[in-house]
Amino acid sequence: MNHIAQRIREMRIEKGLTQAELAEGVITRSYLSQIERGAFEPSYDVIEKLAKKLECNIEDLLNQKPKNKSLLLLQIQRDIKLAEKSILESKINKAKKIIENPTFDLLEEDTSDEEKGILYWIKGKIYEHANHLTDAMANYRKSAQVLNEVNQEKAVRSLVDLGSVYTLNNQNYEALNILNKANKLAIYEQISGQTRISLLLNLGIVHGKLNELYSAINFLEEALDLNHSMELYYKSAEINMALGICYMQLNKTDEAHQCYSKAIDFFMLINDVENQAGTLNNLGILLRQTGHLQESVEKFNKSIALFKELGKENKIVNVELELAETLLHLKEYEKLEQICCQIIEGSAxxxxxxxxxxxxxxxxxxxxxxxxxxxxxxxxxxxxxxxxxxxxxxxxxxxxxxxxxxxxxxxxxxxxxxxxx
The missing domain is CATH 1.25.40.10 (Tetratricopeptide repeat domain)
Structure with missing residues (x-):
């Protein structure tokens, strides 16, 4: 009897379940009997369902290092799912730790194409988080290519992230080509939900960067409408921030102010301090342009305080310069001089x-x-x-x-x- 067979049998008996009771709704009783005798090795999905019925974690069934390739592969399949879930929860370091297991390299070729594609996507996210954009793009591209044949929704997800990195790298026309390809695939496959919202957001951002502001607003408004229809708030902070930037460039100050304020509230809810600080800076600039100078100073000071919490020195300096420009309008020359002299002495x-x-x-x-x-x-x-x-x-x-x-x-x-x- 192998290890997993023994663990399933032990935990079934411990729970006081018969084979028929445990197997019900999952597999046949006879198949469970053969698993417990070690005649068959269950798939990862079967193990997952049995663990749920046994009211235990999958780890409880795999709590010893398996010695054969099949069980090692099951662990890898489980870890890929866990790493993907961690990425979706923005727990990048946790995902990195999961896939650092050396067994991944040994058995990666034995995983399915879908699992390979997801693993490339996970690696892309980890590289992007570390600001290794070239490596991130390479992994997103591989992910999209592999997933295109087996899971089109996740292929679109990889293309969206690839386009996003091109945008971060200021390669906006390349980003637009990739995102248009993702959009065609999403329309053809009728992909909606969070993947569609993320695609619309990134299309809005890149159109905005190319100064196609009305097209950008259309994509971003469509993303908000889709959220509303699904009773979601997915990426609402980023969508409103991008809309604020577009409206500000069009001198639609009331709309920009409203979008920035919503974005700040959403960033506070999800505890995204860096983007909250960045949006406060944008709002400070808008308030200065509309003559609300004291309010502008307040927003800049809040932004600086948040960036200081994060230790983002370059971003602190950038906001301090915006603050100094507002102080120029207020004729508060002593404070302006103090800020600028500190920057001249301390910035590289x-x-x-x-x-x-x-x-x-x-x-x-x-x-x-x-x-x-x-x-x-x-x-x-x-x-x-x-x-x-x-x-x-x-x-x-x-x-x-x-x-x-x-x-x-x-x-x-x-x-x-x-x-x-």
Missing amino acids: EKQYVGKANELLGDMEKARKNYAKAIEYYQAAKKLTDTNSGAMSRLINKQANIFHILGDYKKSSTMLVEHMTN
Whole structure:
């Protein structure tokens, strides 16, 4: 009698069940009898159902290391399911620990195509979480290829995640091609539910990044409608955040404010602190643009506090620069100067130091300290790419000061030289 046969028999007797009672609704009594004698090895699904009837965990039936290949394979099949469940619950490290079992490498070829495809998807998620985007894309691509023949819904899931990583990598046209392929497959196979919602969200994001804002809004609104029809809130935070960004770019400030506020509430509910902080930053920018300066400061300070909890230094600096710009509008120059000087002294990122110098230049210009303003703008230019929009902005600001000072020749020469370079 093998180990699992012995465990099933022991636990059945312990529960006071006959073979007929345990087998009912799962398998025939005679098949259970043969399993208990060790004549047949049950499939993973049968073990799962028997464990449920025995009111125990599958681990209780597999609590010793099996010595034959078939039982090792059953454990791998179980672990793939557990790892997939962990990923869906955002427990990435737990999934990673599950599949680090060296037996996976030995018996991976013996798993079904569907299990292989799911395992590639799990690995893709783990690589993406570690910001190894090239490895993530390779695994998502393999997953979609394998699953396309056996489970189209999970193939769409893998394509959506592949498109999402391309978007993260700012390869937006490649992302759009992949997501369009996923959309065609989803329509053909009539795939709905959470997979469809995730697809619509990512289509909305990539269309937004390509400045196709009305198309983006249509996809995102469709995702919200599908959630509503299914009485779900799946990815509602991300959908509302993306809608807020689109409406903000279209200067539809009321709609943007409403979407950002909803997104923040949803992120709080699911304890997604990083995205909550990011959306607070977006809302702070919107409030500044609409003249609600004190409210803007409040949102930026909340965002900074949350990013500090997470230790996200670069994101803290980014929000601090947005806060400094609002302080410029409020003419709170002392606070602005303190923030910008700290960034100049402490940040290794040249774009942040450049922006801090630019804001100090704006402050000195507002104070009519024109010579000092030009110095700060010049310091910012040294840290700015020549052909960037930021460089054009800095040159225009310097030229404007020379114009104010009556040096029209220098002002026009500076602008002409920049346009001809």
